[in-house]
Amino acid sequence: MPALILPLIDAAAHLPARGALIGLDLGTKTIGVAVSDPDRRLATGVETIERKAFKADAARLLSLASERNICGIVLGLPINMDGSEGPRAQSTRAFARNLAQLTDMPIGFWDERLSTAAVERELIANDVSRAKRAKVIDQHAAIFILQGALDRLAALSRSPDIR
Numbered sequence: 001m002p003a004l005i006l007p008l009i010d011a012a013a014h015l016p017a018r019g020a021l022i023g024l025d026l027g028t029k030t031i032g033v034a035v036s037d038p039d040r041r042l043a044t045g046v047e048t049i050e051r052k053a054f055k056a057d058a059a060r061l062l063s064l065a066s067e068r069n070i071c072g073i074v075l076g077l078p079i080n081m082d083g084s085e086g087p088r089a090q091s092t093r094a095f096a097r098n099l100a101q102l103t104d105m106p107i108g109f110w111d112e113r114l115s116t117a118a119v120e121r122e123l124i125a126n127d128v129s130r131a132k133r134a135k136v137i138d139q140h141a142a143i144f145i146l147q148g149a150l151d152r153l154a155a156l157s158r159s160p161d162i163r
Contacts, residue, residue: 003100003107005093008074008149011108012156019071022046022064023146025112025138026076026092031057032138034146035068040153043146045139054095058102065105072105076112076145110149118144 004014015021018038025032031049036042046068049060065073075096078088085093096107128136 032142
């Protein structure tokens with residue numbers, strides 16, 4: 001049975017109470033990957049995958065998920081500033097549908113608006129060179145996405161009425 005694909009707050013009901021999550025920043029050339037600890041408190045960068053073909057990309061992601069006992073996927077959804085979805089969001093949804101055919105882990109979408117911009121500002125503030133920023137920005141965006149999702153899940157668990 002294919003995995004469920006839902007907004008993160010809806011996917012939360014299908015996640016076990018404890019277990020690590022993997023966060024993805026899906027780009028056209030790379031995929032930034034971050035993971036959480038089993039208690040879902042802290043997101044840590046893992047790697048940046050150079051995109052090849054879907055099967056190879058998915059195989060690497062699922063291998064990382066297996067190695068780290070991941071129980072759910074958080075996928076950054078690039079929504080436009082006006083709340084609409086453009087071609088990048090459609091591409092991300094297609095990626096999720098294809099990935100869902102290969103796993104039973106729930107896939108939760110997380111609004112990633114401005115994540116890359118926020119990460120780039122932070123890297124610039126820390127005087128990271130343009131060349132080094134280019135190498136780590138997707139992984140750092142994945143950390144930013146996953147940490148935001150973890151914080152939201154923690155708030156939901158403390159007060160389930162908050163949506």
